[in-house]
Every structure is written in C-alpha cells, then in structure tokens.
Amino acid sequence: xxxxxxxxxxxxxxxxxxNRKIVEHMLEKGGYQTMSAASGMECIQMATSRQIxxxxxxxxxxxxxxxxxxxxLRKDSRTGAMPVIFVTSATDDGTxxxxxxxxxxxxxxxxxxxxxxxxxxxxAFVHEAxxxxxxxxxxxxxxxxxxxxxxxxxxxxxxxxxxxxxxLLMDLEKGSKAYEKIAKMKVQIDRMGEITKRLMQxxxxxxxxxxxxxxxxxxxx
Numbered sequence: 462x463x464x465x466x467x468x469x470x471x472x473x474x475x476x477x478x479x480n481r482k483i484v485e486h487m488l489e490k491g492g493y494q495t496m497s498a499a500s501g502m503e504c505i506q507m508a509t510s511r512q513i514x515x516x517x518x519x520x521x522x523x524x525x526x527x528x529x530x531x532x533x534l535r536k537d538s539r540t541g542a543m544p545v546i547f548v549t550s551a552t553d554d555g556t557x558x559x560x561x562x563x564x565x566x567x568x569x570x571x572x573x574x575x576x577x578x579x580x581x582x583x584x585a586f587v588h589e590a591x592x593x594x595x596x597x598x599x600x601x602x603x604x605x606x607x608x609x610x611x612x613x614x615x616x617x618x619x620x621x622x623x624x625x626x627x628x629l630l631m632d633l634e635k636g637s638k639a640y641e642k643i644a645k646m647k648v649q650i651d652r653m654g655e656i657t658k659r660l661m662q663x664x665x666x667x668x669x670x671x672x673x674x675x676x677x678x679x680x681x682x
Contacts, residue, residue, distance in 0.1 A: 473497045474504040475519040484573055491579045501525030505533055508540045520549040528563045535564035544585045612657040619654045
C-alpha cells in the first residue's frame with residue numbers, strides 16, 4: 462500500500478547546499494518528496510509555480526531572510542495558507558516573535574535533529590488536515606442552516622394549501638372527479654410537508670471515512 466506521506470512535497474530552503482542535502486535526506490528517509498531552493502526569491506518562485514505542501518525555511522539568508530520570504534508568501538493568495546516551518550539557529554525571543562508574526566507555523570532548531578524534524582512536519586500536516594476538516598464541517602453547518610430556513614419558508618405555504626384543500630374536500634361530494642383530484646393533490650402536498658419537516662429536524666452532520674479516502678455523509682436527528 463502506498464505511503465500517504467509519499468504524496469507530500471516539501472520545499473527545503475537554505476543558502477547552504479550541505480544543509481539542504483542533510484534535511485532532504487532526513488525527509489526522504491521519512492517517506493516525503495523534496496525540492497530545494499537556495500534563496501528567498503527562488504523559494505517564492507517555486508512556491509507560486511509548483512505543487513508544494515510545506516516549506517522548511519531558513520531564517521538567516523543573504524539578500525532576503527526567511528522572515529521576509531514568509532511575509533511575501535502570506536500576502537499571495539496562491540501561498541497564503543501554505544504551512545511554513547522555520548529552520549534556525551537563532552531561537553531568541555525577538556527572532557521567534559518576528560518569525561511567528563510573519564506567519565510561520567512552527568520552528569526547528571539548527572543543527573536539525575531527525576526525530577524533531579519528522580515529528581514537527583507530521584504535526585504541521587495533522588494541523589492542516591484538522592483545519593480543512595473544520596472548514597468543511599463549517600460549510601456543511603452553513604448549508605444545513607440555510608436549508609432549514611428554506612424548508613421553514615416552504616412548509617408554511619404547503620400547510621396553507623393543505624388546509625384549503627381540506628376545506629374544498631368538505632364541500633365536494635365524495636367520489637366526484639373534483640374530489641378525487643383534490644384528494645390526490647392534498648396527499649402529495651402533505652407528503653412534501655413531511656419531507657420539509659424531516660429536513661428541519663436535522664441537527665447533526667458527521668463526515669465519516671468509508672473506504673479509503675471516500676467520504677459519506679451521516680445525517681442524524
């Protein structure tokens with residue numbers, strides 16, 4: 462079975478080739494695909510033009526440091542939500558504060574420890590997946606709320622028509638063609654009313670795994 466991590470592509474950004482190679486090797490041993498960039502500008506160009514799932518970004522780089530790179534990534538709609546983990550030997554409060562203010566999701570200390578690297582990368586992907594799930598569930602809640610409002614608005618005229626139909630049936634002779642037609646119409650109207658009532662009673666939505674990545678929607682009262 463294919464390792465799902467193999468689908469994740471991580472961009473390693475560092476001006477030193479040796480550092481890039483070490484981190485790439487650790488990630489590839491952990492089952493990830495990697496790409497690398499030697500400068501902040503190259504990082505931005507790759508992030509905006511290729512499919513990348515996460516960026517490991519060195520802070521101390523010439524020309525453009527990692528903090529400025531992160532600020533620019535966050536301002537671009539194509540990369541604004543892309544997870545960024547800073548890699549730095551500068552872990553003083555001031556540097557870390559500026560890094561997180563720029564939009565960084567986490568940081569890893571240099572020299573990079575393999576276990577810390579893999580665990581922080583995994584945590585970033587778990588956090589991203591949870592955020593996406595919450596976003597999808599919020600959309601479902603919004604749809605259900607709107608559906609409930611619409612059903613309520615529909616149910617009122619249905620009840621009115623059903624009432625009028627009942628009054629007409631009381632004035633018509635049973636067995637007549639008009640009686641039979643209105644009776645059939647009332648049955649269908651009442652059926653529509655029951656459907657809208659059931660939809661309004663939905664109060665919970667769960668998206669649950671079914672087979673592989675297939676999702677099914679579970680509706681409960």
